[in-house]
Amino acid sequence: LTDQAVRHTRVGIVNPLIGTEFTDLVGDELAYLEGPYLSFDVRTITRGPASIEGRYDDALAVPGVLDVVGEMAPEVDAIVVNCFGDPGVEAAREITRVPVLGAGDTTMTIATLLGHRFSVVTVLDVLGPLVEDKCARMGILGRLASVRFTDIPVLELQADPERLLSRLAEESIKAVRDDGAHVIVLGCTGLTGLGERVRAALARESLDAPVLDPLPVAVEFAVAAHRLGLTHSGLTYPAPRLKLRTDMAHRA
Amino acid sequence: LTDQAVRHTRVGIVNPLIGTEFTDLVGDELAYLEGPYLSFDVRTITRGPASIEGRYDDALAVPGVLDVVGEMAPEVDAIVVNCFGDPGVEAAREITRVPVLGAGDTTMTIATLLGHRFSVVTVLDVLGPLVEDKCARMGILGRLASVRFTDIPVLELQADPERLLSRLAEESIKAVRDDGAHVIVLGCTGLTGLGERVRAALARESLDAPVLDPLPVAVEFAVAAHRLGLTHSGLTYPAPRLKLRTDMAHRA
Amino acid sequence: LTDQAVRHTRVGIVNPLIGTEFTDLVGDELAYLEGPYLSFDVRTITRGPASIEGRYDDALAVPGVLDVVGEMAPEVDAIVVNCFGDPGVEAAREITRVPVLGAGDTTMTIATLLGHRFSVVTVLDVLGPLVEDKCARMGILGRLASVRFTDIPVLELQADPERLLSRLAEESIKAVRDDGAHVIVLGCTGLTGLGERVRAALARESLDAPVLDPLPVAVEFAVAAHRLGLTHSGLTYPAPRLKLRTDMAHRA
């Protein structure tokens, strides 16, 4: 192992939705984390949907994610896909040995370490079955207290920040009081940066629950993985066989 | 309800791998099922991989599957995606109210009705975690005895039919004797038509186990769904919201 | 395999409750499904209870079911036991190689293919633990959202059809709204024929959920099994050993 003390981790961030403005926006959101030990390479896909709010959107975003992962993998130490739905994360692990982390699966896994059960508070009710299916696949469905939603679509999240925050707080409080959640996971990376304010809203109700903001959680875990020299198992994610494939801008 | 006695079901078949020869090949495989009550519309995707043997191949096949589903949905009564991995099946259900069935999820579900536990006998070991993940998501992991494989890739299945059959029989017998399987599911639609011969091989060892051939199982279930007027729930698979999306030949 | 195009399936229906009037009644209920591809042989047990509303009734019905199954098996292609509780279904599979399907286990299994979670809406609360126990045994308890009931006993189902329908609709709507069901299963074959009207009631509340009517679902699945040449595993359901047994009108 090299000297940990000065090790720098360069984390690639893939925005899996079209819209060039997201490259700068997410860079700004993460700027407070940068320094001698951590920097970012933020890129946005060039084909796919404007937002991901279901299985169809997710499916359309994946080829674009694979494009970007294929391009950036040689230049970074770890890659985070910036969407709670983890589009393309498992497929991407087959095409690179650089650790690829989803904001969703990483954060829900970490949540299980912090308390008895967690709830996911997200944007739309249609995402409930997707979150539950993912937890079932991961084996942690029994640790999921509930999935709650603000009913504000992704593309309207910026429209009224105070209403968004008050809806997140309201649903988080219900998750604790009615569903037995002891930990809150924000279920959309469009909510990045709001975790601390939701935690404060819970605290005002004397509810001492951690609130996990998926993008920074996945970033810090990416740093930890890099420092530890860990990546996904080549047995679970072997390299794809050579064969004819069309429709790929990326290089596997 | 209309008169069931003369009801005809037109089943659309989507081949989720590139290669125009598959359109005729699969049409031939299914011809014996056609008649007054059932006919087929077989189509093959025009972008994607030459075969599906992992998450990366699966991800690349999905947009092509969605293209074909979008095109054929108005002209058929039910749609079957002709791959045990069910690429795009759940996403497709969001863009049509015609029932969309996967060869894999349908067949494994039916298998649970026929005996205590089932094993999947498939092509490559890399598919094991994918089958287990799907069963975990469906809730039937406890009914899966094992996943076994012939170690013959999809594109070599036609090369030596006798060796293929003997490998399938060998692994099926081990699944029963060593893993406790009471039902065998062939885990690749490239094996279509071999179920009866595998069953006979088991019978020669005095092992009376049903062997499920996924494509015809999914087709007959599609007919049953159509006759019963059933399709997937609009609550689980709501129509996607209107938004900007690139890279779609299909129309949702 | 013989020519599928003209294959006819003769489905034996066993009514597992005494009352000769049920033979004609159920024949009438199923008449709309008959035609060149499907016909029925409906028979009613001659010893047992007047209705099945618990474990004791179920136990008393079973010997009568085995009588009828033993008699009709040589004359039919598949057998459906016409009760959501599936009395005698597993025992019957030990005495015939003709597929024997329960209305309950078949329908709940099919329900898992159509949406995220299903609820069973049935007659009496005492059936809740029986449905849950069956789902636990089948491995699909995690897919069951709830069991709800109309509180109208089986023998009073015909008394006030409009009240019955309105109670079914009411509980189905609650199952969706309060319990998270995405699919509704009618939990008693005394409700045969009401599925479409319950579905319409849900639709009027903008709830797009399939409603499964167990008897026709099991019948169409019986047809599919026959066409596919599938029956239950001889490894799970081996023939009983020869030994002294009293109290059997039937012949194993």
Added chain:
Amino acid sequence: LTDQAVRHTRVGIVNPLIGTEFTDLVGDELAYLEGPYLSFDVRTITRGPASIEGRYDDALAVPGVLDVVGEMAPEVDAIVVNCFGDPGVEAAREITRVPVLGAGDTTMTIATLLGHRFSVVTVLDVLGPLVEDKCARMGILGRLASVRFTDIPVLELQADPERLLSRLAEESIKAVRDDGAHVIVLGCTGLTGLGERVRAALARESLDAPVLDPLPVAVEFAVAAHRLGLTHSGLTYPAPRLKLRTDMAHRA
């Protein structure tokens, strides 16, 4: 509560297989347990199979069990059905408020208190799925290490006692060494009295595992239930509704 010190428990034993010789045989097996605090009323069913080795035998035994339970309930403090398959136990709980215990469900439940996982060592392989289904229903499938069998049918158990014992010991040792069992449950009440010798055989291999003999385990638990004033829940096992029922010698 009355004075525990002199409380006497009269346990009714139901032999669920025809053969009048079993009444005396089982009485003899249990004689060593009798005394001031415990006595037995052993009865044998008069209709049903000569032994229970599957679902069909089980189904045929149940009406006879209900006959005997109905008759003996007013005269005893607790009832034990003397078969590991628990035929009629749950149905019987609906017709009496006297505690009704199965040899199988009671013993497997107690086994979970004594060590990490248990194996059932029984007579025939066909019983494996039945034991697993019961554990699934009870929720303790994860505590079951394996089901092993001697391959000696019930009616031949007396033929060669030394071979029987050596087969039981052999399979019990394999259950510990190969399957990870820490507790052994004898899976047939035809094996009553052999527990101590199997335990000794394990001890000779330095395997310190308890061996549970189902009939005495259920009897002692019946005594405990009676002393504690406990019986099965009337909410799970409500009395059957009044209705027409034929084929009943017993009175509910």
Added chain:
Amino acid sequence: LTDQAVRHTRVGIVNPLIGTEFTDLVGDELAYLEGPYLSFDVRTITRGPASIEGRYDDALAVPGVLDVVGEMAPEVDAIVVNCFGDPGVEAAREITRVPVLGAGDTTMTIATLLGHRFSVVTVLDVLGPLVEDKCARMGILGRLASVRFTDIPVLELQADPERLLSRLAEESIKAVRDDGAHVIVLGCTGLTGLGERVRAALARESLDAPVLDPLPVAVEFAVAAHRLGLTHSGLTYPAPRLKLRTDMAHRA
């Protein structure tokens, strides 16, 4: 085996909280069970907390429990740790071959035999995750309907007996009506003796549910274990290796 008829069981009771008054108090609570077949040796730990209401209290009580178990094991036939949290029970099983039973794990296991699901009604909400964790470890979490609490701390249980009883009854009724419990388990041995009155309160609401009082349940099960010659598995609970250990008054 010796003659069961006159076998006497001496049960050691360990009070895992400091306070010498508990030795007499618990002796009095159990006096009604004593007689020719059963007597008690009640001892109280001399270091640890005044009550156990969480993981920290539990951890502090354990060394004291091990002290007492080590001392009393040679003089008794079975040992019951008198706290629903089972402090030190598993550790104690490593230092003696005398059966060691917890009031909690024994009672919840027995509860699964009496009805469909059980609820635990206990003192404080902080105990909910501990009860659920224990059920998860035991494999019976699916049988637990809910954990409810009176919100009266252990050390105030004696302050207002009527309020305590009314709170227990109230929560037990809610457990049945709202959570689907069919069996009630009192979740603290500070509630010893109240089971019958809670059962009567349920009965007044026409709710026929057994109510389990953990200390006598564990005692009677200890008697049964002793009579059956059963103890915990030496494979799960092997004797500790010889090594340096400080801070032990007890002798392993």
Added chain:
Amino acid sequence: LTDQAVRHTRVGIVNPLIGTEFTDLVGDELAYLEGPYLSFDVRTITRGPASIEGRYDDALAVPGVLDVVGEMAPEVDAIVVNCFGDPGVEAAREITRVPVLGAGDTTMTIATLLGHRFSVVTVLDVLGPLVEDKCARMGILGRLASVRFTDIPVLELQADPERLLSRLAEESIKAVRDDGAHVIVLGCTGLTGLGERVRAALARESLDAPVLDPLPVAVEFAVAAHRLGLTHSGLTYPAPRLKLRTDMAHRA
């Protein structure tokens, strides 16, 4: 949030076994991780066992762990208990709001993110049930492929380093080949520093599996938690109530 760029994390390490030499030894093991962003405060308990190889040892270590946690909590940013068994971790979370991480629960949780299933390779077979119980409690038992052991006690780990390494490699290879593990977790912090060499041994067999070394994994996760401002939920781990407690050197 403060400036992440220069944030330093001071991690307290608790050695839960007596032996003052461990303070320096563990400090040396971790030295390579120290630098501007991370430093350690290593302390060793002063009462308890010489090593932890079961529930009894674990129980005896806990009060000493609580002593040290109480003392060091005000001086560090996060605390890691340096034992795979996580002695006292949950109890300690009740007495401090500084994040307290176990080497075992943290590492097994992270392992679920890296591949399909993981195996734990540890020292002695008696630890198998403890690892499985912990996974059951955490909900990830389905992700655990197996627990394997070298059969070398903790206090002999240093005796023959090459034999130790070769046994670890051997069992890890079997875990992958025979048990289906895709990730290896070293199951004892006495193995710290051997992960990379075990990984290399697997690689020589063409098995590309990550190997997790629990102490550094827990340390890096502690850093991540501190940087993210996360700690355990106060709802799951509330502060203990004020009451009399003896035998405490520490201050809660």
